[in-house]
Amino acid sequence: MDIKKTPLFEEHKKLEAKFGPFGGWDMPISYSGIIQEHNWTRKSACIFDICHMGEFIISGPKAAEALNKIVTMNVEEIPLKSCKYGFMLNETGGVIDDLIVYKIEADKFMMVVNAATTNKDLENLKKHLPESISLENISDNIAKIDLQGPLSREIIQDVLSVDVSSLEYYTFSSYNFLGQENIISRTGYTGELGFEIYVEVDKAVELWGKLLSDERVKPAGLGARDTLRLEMSYPLYGHELDDNTGPLEAGLKMFVDLEKDFIAKDMLLKSQQEGLKKRLVCFKVNSRRAPRNGYKILKDNNEIGAVTSGSFSPSLGYGIGMGYITPEYKDAGTQIKLTDSKVQLEAEIIKRPFYKDGSLKK
Amino acid sequence: MTVEKNLLYTRDHEWVKIEGNQATIGISDYAQHALGDITFVELPAVGKDIKQQETFSTVESVKAASDIYAPISGKVIKVNEVLNEAPEVLNSDPYNEGWIAIVELDDLSKKESLMDAVSYEEYLKTLD
Numbered sequence: 001m002d003i004k005k006t007p008l009f010e011e012h013k014k015l016e017a018k019f020g021p022f023g024g025w026d027m028p029i030s031y032s033g034i035i036q037e038h039n040w041t042r043k044s045a046c047i048f049d050i051c052h053m054g055e056f057i058i059s060g061p062k063a064a065e066a067l068n069k070i071v072t073m074n075v076e077e078i079p080l081k082s083c084k085y086g087f088m089l090n091e092t093g094g095v096i097d098d099l100i101v102y103k104i105e106a107d108k109f110m111m112v113v114n115a116a117t118t119n120k121d122l123e124n125l126k127k128h129l130p131e132s133i134s135l136e137n138i139s140d141n142i143a144k145i146d147l148q149g150p151l152s153r154e155i156i157q158d159v160l161s162v163d164v165s166s167l168e169y170y171t172f173s174s175y176n177f178l179g180q181e182n183i184i185s186r187t188g189y190t191g192e193l194g195f196e197i198y199v200e201v202d203k204a205v206e207l208w209g210k211l212l213s214d215e216r217v218k219p220a221g222l223g224a225r226d227t228l229r230l231e232m233s234y235p236l237y238g239h240e241l242d243d244n245t246g247p248l249e250a251g252l253k254m255f256v257d258l259e260k261d262f263i264a265k266d267m268l269l270k271s272q273q274e275g276l277k278k279r280l281v282c283f284k285v286n287s288r289r290a291p292r293n294g295y296k297i298l299k300d301n302n303e304i305g306a307v308t309s310g311s312f313s314p315s316l317g318y319g320i321g322m323g324y325i326t327p328e329y330k331d332a333g334t335q336i337k338l339t340d341s342k343v344q345l346e347a348e349i350i351k352r353p354f355y356k357d358g359s360l361k362k
Numbered sequence: 363m364t365v366e367k368n369l370l371y372t373r374d375h376e377w378v379k380i381e382g383n384q385a386t387i388g389i390s391d392y393a394q395h396a397l398g399d400i401t402f403v404e405l406p407a408v409g410k411d412i413k414q415q416e417t418f419s420t421v422e423s424v425k426a427a428s429d430i431y432a433p434i435s436g437k438v439i440k441v442n443e444v445l446n447e448a449p450e451v452l453n454s455d456p457y458n459e460g461w462i463a464i465v466e467l468d469d470l471s472k473k474e475s476l477m478d479a480v481s482y483e484e485y486l487k488t489l490d
Contacts, residue, residue, distance in 0.1 A: 018398070029425070030398060033398060033399045033453075034398055034399050034423075034425070035399040035401075035424065035450075036399075204387040221422060223398070223425060227424060287402070288401055288402040288422075288449070289402050289422060290401065290402070290406075290422055290427070292423075292426075292427065311424055312401035312402065312422065312424055313425075342420070343420075343427070
């Protein structure tokens with residue numbers, strides 16, 4: 001399969017980005033350096049090319065009711081112009097994808113999904129949506145650029161001349177700029193105040209250039225996106241979530257409405273009754289060394305789990321990570337070891353998130 | 363990408379500066395650039411015997427951990443402890459402040475396997 005390029009690929013080349021593959025796409029990993037980009041997002045604002053992610057429009061009479069059977073959050077309770085995070089599950093209760101549903105009109109929703117899972121998600125929706133509901137994959141027509149950082153609200157105001165000051169966390173609206181109506185939502189993956197901007201694909205370069213012309217804005221790649229989300233202990237599909245892992249094991253019950261019916265709800269209830277077999281935990285290392293995906297987690301020399309994500313934390317100055325362990329050891333304060341064949345790190349389980357000073361709800 | 367003139371280089375992008383029976387070791391500008399932001403350097407123990415082409419240090423960046431191979435054999439007599447607190451010096455000044463260790467050379471060191479600056483520059487052109 002050919003590796004895909006976003007409409008901003010040439011812009012990234014001009015900026016001399018380092019590229020890497022992600023979810024079938026050739027994506028910018030960093031420009032000036034991951035730590036610089038990370039710190040600039042926490043201090044000012046950065047733009048991220050997120051065009052690789054997928055978007056679907058789901059519409060038709062009783063669309064909310066139909067969608068509600070497929071996702072874990074309660075779609076019928078989403079207010080107009082609000083969005084909600086949740087999951088699509090397979091029959092065994094594993095996560096097909098984590099996603100956000102936007103309520104655009106009473107019977108019209110946008111679903112935003114991960115890049116690598118777009119086709120799998122589409123298949124699952126086709127399989128379960130009734131024929132009366134229309135499902136449109138608009139991923140190739142929509143460019144998504146995220147602006148994240150404490151100054152992002154003023155920057156949008158100054159650069160695009162639109163007032164997003166009334167947008168609450170996890171709401172969105174349609175705004176006129178670049179000669180068309182575009183959705184801006186107050187959402188993100190960094191723990192900072194931030195916005196996700198959706199425009200027609202042929203407006204991507206213009207929007208990128210406009211935002212970048214403001215000296216408070218720098219470009220950031222997927223490297224910084226990963227360290228920023230990890231400091232917030234946000235899950236990344238393929239690491240903390242996958243087809244064999246359920247949302248309860250990941251500690252994400254607040255995004256699952258067990259009061260309504262949805263695919264594999266019975267499996268979740270069963271796993272809860274029987275007791276969860278593993279739990280996601282956060283841990284900090286007692287040095288600058290980073291645990292890496294796949295490291296074993298040991299307690300008193302017994303293997304109790306494995307690391308799913310790990311990095312040096314630029315904001316905190318030490319190694320941090322997440323991983324699944326046997327539930328009995330999940331409490332904060334537990335001392336553990338993280339090892340591969342060459343490295344052994346001392347770590348302590350802590351309460352999420354790692355980073356608590358973000359401007360997210362400012 | 364800069365290549366410092368008076369150093370010898372390996373194909374794995376370490377550099378070595380030989381003065382008498384001592385050699386200072388580090389990584390090249392190409393290496394630090396490829397690694398990205400360096401967050402941790404595991405320094406070898408002083409007194410340790412290191413062998414040419416064997417791992418003697420590990421450098422971690424945000425994205426990955428990479429082994430550093432000894433460009434020369436000998437006994438470690440000094441390490442750059444600045445790197446414990448400020449590993450980013452490896453990015454900002456790989457040829458001077460970012461040196462990793464000084465070794466006392468032993469007779470087994472094969473200098474002929476190392477490249478001079480001109481050859482190393484040619485070698486870099488063959489990489490993309």
